[in-house]
Amino acid sequence: MKVAVASGKGGTGKTAIATNLAVSNNVALFDCDVEEPNDHLFFDMKLQKVEDVNLKIPIIDERKCTLCGKCSEFCQYNALATLPSHVLFFPELCHGCGGCKLICPEEAIHEGERSIGVIERGENEIVFYRGVLNVGEAMATPIIKALKKKLKAVEHAILDSPPGNACPMIETIKDADYCILVTEPTPFGLHDLKLAVDVVKKMNVPFGVIINKDGIGDKEVENYCKKEGIDIITKVPYSRKIASLYSQGKLFALEMKEWDEKFQELFAAIEEKI
Amino acid sequence: MKQLAVISGKGGTGKTSIVASFAFLADAVIADCDVDAPDLHILLKPEIKERKEYSGLKIAVVDHKKCIHCGKCREYCRFDAIDEDININESCEGCGVCEYVCPTNAIVLKQRKSGEVFSSMTKFGPMAHALLYTAEETSGKLVTMVRNEARQLAEKCGKDMIIIDGPPGIGCPVIAAISGANAVLIITEPTVSGIHDMERVLQVANHFGINAMVCINKYDVNKEKAEEIEKYCNEREIEIVGKIPFSKKFTEAMVHGLSIMEYDEKLAGLIKKIWEKVSLTLENGKGNI
Numbered sequence: 001m002k003v004a005v006a007s008g009k010g011g012t013g014k015t016a017i018a019t020n021l022a023v024s025n026n027v028a029l030f031d032c033d034v035e036e037p038n039d040h041l042f043f044d045m046k047l048q049k050v051e052d053v054n055l056k057i058p059i060i061d062e063r064k065c066t067l068c069g070k071c072s073e074f075c076q077y078n079a080l081a082t083l084p085s086h087v088l089f090f091p092e093l094c095h096g097c098g099g100c101k102l103i104c105p106e107e108a109i110h111e112g113e114r115s116i117g118v119i120e121r122g123e124n125e126i127v128f129y130r131g132v133l134n135v136g137e138a139m140a141t142p143i144i145k146a147l148k149k150k151l152k153a154v155e156h157a158i159l160d161s162p163p164g165n166a167c168p169m170i171e172t173i174k175d176a177d178y179c180i181l182v183t184e185p186t187p188f189g190l191h192d193l194k195l196a197v198d199v200v201k202k203m204n205v206p207f208g209v210i211i212n213k214d215g216i217g218d219k220e221v222e223n224y225c226k227k228e229g230i231d232i233i234t235k236v237p238y239s240r241k242i243a244s245l246y247s248q249g250k251l252f253a254l255e256m257k258e259w260d261e262k263f264q265e266l267f268a269a270i271e272e273k274i
Numbered sequence: 275m276k277q278l279a280v281i282s283g284k285g286g287t288g289k290t291s292i293v294a295s296f297a298f299l300a301d302a303v304i305a306d307c308d309v310d311a312p313d314l315h316i317l318l319k320p321e322i323k324e325r326k327e328y329s330g331l332k333i334a335v336v337d338h339k340k341c342i343h344c345g346k347c348r349e350y351c352r353f354d355a356i357d358e359d360i361n362i363n364e365s366c367e368g369c370g371v372c373e374y375v376c377p378t379n380a381i382v383l384k385q386r387k388s389g390e391v392f393s394s395m396t397k398f399g400p401m402a403h404a405l406l407y408t409a410e411e412t413s414g415k416l417v418t419m420v421r422n423e424a425r426q427l428a429e430k431c432g433k434d435m436i437i438i439d440g441p442p443g444i445g446c447p448v449i450a451a452i453s454g455a456n457a458v459l460i461i462t463e464p465t466v467s468g469i470h471d472m473e474r475v476l477q478v479a480n481h482f483g484i485n486a487m488v489c490i491n492k493y494d495v496n497k498e499k500a501e502e503i504e505k506y507c508n509e510r511e512i513e514i515v516g517k518i519p520f521s522k523k524f525t526e527a528m529v530h531g532l533s534i535m536e537y538d539e540k541l542a543g544l545i546k547k548i549w550e551k552v553s554l555t556l557e558n559g560k561g562n563i
Contacts, residue, residue, distance in 0.1 A: 139445065
């Protein structure tokens with residue numbers, strides 16, 4: 001079973017829920033927030049590089065190139081520009097589709113590789129994988145794709161999603177058996193929850209909502225879920241103790257027994273649902 | 275024209291609440307560049323004056339009547355976007371390779387409407403913002419379009435400043451939100467995640483040669499960690515423009531659809547001091563990494 005933990009709005013508590021859920025149930029954890037991966041901060045483990053994530057890039061043989069401009073015309077990402085004297089390549093814009101190589105009539109393009117990030121693994125209380133995007137790189141999705149290939153190695157997994165509702169989040173939650181949407185009871189939380197609900201519905205992923213920091217705002221998130229028939233699978237009250245444990249990088253399920261049990265019940269309940 | 279981008283790395287540190295307050299204080303155009311989870315409009319209540327259509331990447335469309343199921347498109351697609359029955363899924367990045375290799379011309383790339391960009395007026399001045407349609411991709415390109423809209427608005431309204439509410443993370447939307455800005459203000463919080471993410475996003479600012487300032491929000495949630503942040507910044511000569519205590523007033527103001535400037539005098543005074551420091555650094559170009 002693969003359970004994704006997502007949210008539209010950032011900082012609602014995805015990482016807190018994903019890490020605690022994983023440790024309470026002793027299941028593997030995949031940190032798919034490759035731009036800002038934080039899950040490892042809550043575990044005392046050594047991370048080891050499993051592999052580089054490489055993108056294919058064109059290498060142009062200037063002796064063969066006739067500056068016909070077909071490659072730059074074909075490229076949808078403006079990664080190639082044909083100038084009077086040579087073809088200019090912008091690696092950060094290239095998606096690695098291979099189209100320029102296919103289209104070049106002179107066979108002047110072959111492909112090389114460049115690294116945009118890494119996949120790492122660690123093991124302690126749980127099995128842990130994460131992807132890390134190199135600083136200055138734009139594309140998170142290829143890293144998430146490479147990371148998700150490692151899901152084959154485990155039976156159950158929790159996937160900690162990046163915030164937002166665009167490509168990196170979609171890549172994380174697609175093919176998940178269930179998606180937990182973590183929100184907070186505020187107007188921002190509600191607004192972004194609605195956007196996230198639209199996405200999971202469109203992707204046909206079964207889902208439920210966790211209201212985190214319950215008590216800080218208003219009741220509108222709850223009213224919305226009731227009206228739409230959305231499952232609120234649990235509420236975590238706002239507590240200075242939980243916030244303080246989180247700030248120190250401690251798992252509250254390990255410090256507060258009742259939460260350990262709650263996260264076990266929650267995982268069992270999700271298993272039953274699907 | 276000066277451009278300030280407010281970012282954080284980690285989500286939920288308070289970017290939007292602070293940008294809404296700056297909108298109250300500054301004579302500027304506001305740009306909500308957190309396009310896939312925009313919230314600023316909840317506090318600023320913009321009245322939309324003009325809308326523009328946004329087209330993201332193109333998408334491949336299959337004509338199943340022409341398709342002979344040769345599988346060439348699947349073989350050449352680098353994004354696993356074509357299934358066994360030759361249906362295109364959401365992984366399509368619109369590269370056009372399948373269209374090129376298809377022997378029966380059964381695939382064409384089509385432009386699609388992926389969102390809208392708005393030019394608006396708020397109680398605190400002009401604002402550019404956007405809506406990305408459900409499950410649409412390429413938000414970096416949309417961020418760029420919002421910033422262009424903001425620039426045009428600034429010229430039209432005679433404003434010398436743009437304040438950008440940035441997205442979380444460090445990838446394509448963030449790069450699009452900060453490139454060419456005069457400075458970034460990083461809103462962080464005293465948690466292990468907040469610090470970790472601030473360090474990464476500082477590296478990104480550094481990578482693109484943009485001056486960075488730091489503001490510590492909710493500093494009293496963990497004073498030791500807040501000191502750690504101060505030490506980190508001091509060692510690197512990064513200006514700390516202020517520390518804001520944890521307060522339920524921010525959430526209360528949000529529930530009322532107000533910025534903190536309109537809701538709590540004490541916090542308003544604190545934010546005003548922070549803004550004075552930020553605008554001074556923005557003006558003089560000091561501050562710095």
